[in-house]
Amino acid sequence: MIRTVATTPFTDQKPGTSGLRKKVPVFQQPHYVENFIQSIFDVLPAFKGRTLILGGDGRYYNREVIGKVIAMAAANGVGKVMVGKGGILSTPAASHLIRKYKAFGGIILSASHNPGGPKGDFGIKYNAENGGPAPEKITDAIYARSRKIGEYKIAEIAPVDLDRTGTVEVGAMVVEVVDPVCDYADLMESLFDFTALRRLFEKGFRMRFDAMHAVTGPYAKEIFENRLGAAEGSCRNFHPLPDFGGHHPDPNLVHAKHLYDEMMGPDAPDFGAASDGDGDRNLIIGKGIFVTPSDSLALLAANARVAPAYMTGLAGIARSMPTSAAADRVAHKLGVGLYETPTGWKFFGNLLDAGLVTICGEESAGAGSSHVREKDGLWAVLLWLSILAARGESVKDIVEKHWAEFGRNYYSRHDYEEIKTEQATRLMEGLRARLPSLAGTQVRGLIIQSADDFTYHDPVDGSLSEQQGLRILFQDGSRLVLRLSGTGTSGATLRIYIERYEPDPARHGLETQDALAELIAAADDLAGIARHTGRNQPSVIT
Template sequence: MKKIKFGTDGWRGIIADDYTFENVRIVSQAVADYINNKNMGAKGIVIGYDNRFLSDRFADNVADVMIQNGIKVYLSDRPLPTPVTAFAVKVHDAAGAVMLTASHNPPEYNGFKFIPDYAGPALPHITAAIEENIARLQNSVRRNTNVYHEQALELAVDHGIPMAQSVPNHVADRIMIDPRYEYFDHLEKLVDMEVIGRANLEVMVDAMHGSGMGYLDVMLRRAGNRVKECRCHRDPLFGGSLPEPTQKSLEGVCRWIKAEGARLGLALDGDADRFGIIDVGGVYITPNQFLPLLYHHLIAVKGLVGPVTRTVATSHMLDRIAQKHGQEVYETPVGFKFIGQNLLEKGCVLGGEESGGLSIKGHIPEKDGILAGLLAAEILAVNEKSLSEIALDVAKEYGGGMYSERLDVRTTPAQKVRIIEKLQRLDPAEIAGVTVAKRITIDGIKLVLESGEWVLVRPSGTEPLFRIYAESENKERIEKIQQAVMNAADIN
């Protein structure tokens, strides 16, 4: 039996290999134990699932385990985006949620994400507690020690999974829910749909066959815009590609935008927590380009003046905007759970990451691609310019634009170990001819140069791979900076 481990955003595995009904029940029991040990079982739990193969069946199994542990279940009556599942926690004042999704991973994967009662990604101490429960349950199954409650007969007899030490005395039940309309109403408080409607935008919406279909298209049409749908039907194979809104995967949308003269393309990943944006002319707008536009918009147009939080790999253009307005910047390791924590605790008006996740003040502390797409439409409608033109204006106001790129370098497992050891000692005086001003080690090794340029080296947690991020005002300098740090760390 493989060890079940929660990564940066839950447990993911290959369907029918390690992601099996038995293992999903084990993880469900671990979560049920966590909830009951916190005496929160009476509040109930939301269960959502995406469009992946057997996700609805896995959701039924999660619901069974929760009910057998005395925990009331709010089960979605249809596939849901992750941010909508998280929002439903607040709607029902629940103890948390389980979201069954592998997000943007290949179609053979599925996943299990626990969302606590604050409606954001689980922090490390929470996932550690759940992992301890999983290890205990797996060890019990290996020893075939069937310790269970009378109320959990079928599950325990069939699978040898020990139940919680005590079951609450209230009667658990299963309530079918559809949180879409509460979610729509909430977004209309955050986004100016009237302005978007008056702009009469022509928009291409690409759901990439994921559970985000029926959200952006519905809200934009309801506002009065013309919407063309792309990949807005269920396909558990995702058309044979990854449901990830990258420039490469959105080439078809880019071509359509350019050919039709449309003003905007909006894409979502498999569970709609990440966004993709295409500007007029079919120009792909990266998250590192969009986040500064949004931060400026929140301050200058919406009057949301406050600190910003970003991951260590995200553009420092956000820092320039914050500095001009006298605001703090909170830098975090990679992983939206850390962004969410700062949104909750630091009063940040925006939290974002270079991989395409964001949320804002007033929303749940979970990344939301649907919200991101609507905010992009609002920015376009307010300015009556292309996003690329707005980016130039923002760059001019805050001292010049910045270019960001990521390079992935594969190694052997042995090389990876050696390079990680060298990175721990890596402390050069200069990189690419510029003095190093700061060395940051909260996630990988980040070197900030006196010029304002920076480079970050992060090893992959699962593969013999290093990701090298760099940012500079001079696009031609990026490759030089990346090569310099690769030479210094002996990455080849």
């Protein structure tokens, strides 16, 4: 039986760069989930009788929301729901299933790298028919609908057993519980030379992968240990837990410090990596060296031909605007286009669909290619392993040779988390007002060449995205970028991106924060960070 339930709108259901993210208790409010899901169905055209992909990262409240989505899909005329066993489905795996099975889209339940648990974060994201995050025209329509919604439809159904693969009928709709790993692992095997990677491990190559008790655990176990023959125990924390073991599933040097310490130790493995809550981010650490996400993107692009899927070359490279310009130099040498987009993977979708780019990445530990329409943590790890197998060199040697050829982009991101929204707004508005007058002035002995508020003109559909980050460019090629993040759930997160280009190999061995010290001080002088926020240091430095 289908019920139509009267409801009233919530005013806070505006999706951010990666869907709607709030604290779990917010989603647990009566009608909150249902309102948002109904708003999605209400604005999507022509999905009746078609397939919906559904899954999440296993965080707290995942199973309950999956039950609600299945019941509402049945009531709204969806033909089939494909859901990952146990409610598990990584974000890149969901993107692949949407594309492989020609679904009208997918609903992914995740707050990515944010912490989980009863008081932690939760998220709902709609991915479109191309497998990528819904474009702004859809998310704006969902938000507009959520502000007017007066009722939702839900079917009264028996609970679907998510722990058994197979097909069941739910009224006129079919629910198929699928192995969440198999299709994705097969895709990876089609992209990379698994025979060559098996030989790498047969020679005694050692790796450590930390799944952070998040979604990639089962995927990593199957791919690295079962299919490639990495030693048992190479994958750690591979059981997804609703609270991620009480840890923050963000693969950076703060939340994965134990991995960093191991890789810097005397008996370090040859290669270390980690992924985040929903499997779309990556952390790469070699023996004795951390590889920044910006450098990793450049290195992946420069060496991609070692993998069968990319042997014919790249169509182009795309990076988010705050990401360092290291990839730009690779694109120039390869003679391919370089596209600079706003933060948010959805902006890469048009470029990928149009065949303009093959590899994309962003400084927040995301990298991916045209195989799906999401960033993909395990894909990045596999491409790194392919490079190591082909070149027969250490991560450290490969990185240092890259710097010697292209120059080094010293780069860091300083995050000021959970500051008061009004403080962050005053800071940004104050600096934005000063931008037109900054060109030609000096700060800390650095001459400002230009300053602007980044506007993106999409070369495919002509759309315009304004106020995507404040940029201050210096005459020596250094750069500061300031923006407010859309991935948090409380207060505001101010991100400061600091970049300095150093072409001289003799100066490539500096400690990053030392190399950037003048620029870090300049950022505070220009924006008044301490004055506006009361913070004398960032919450996280990556």
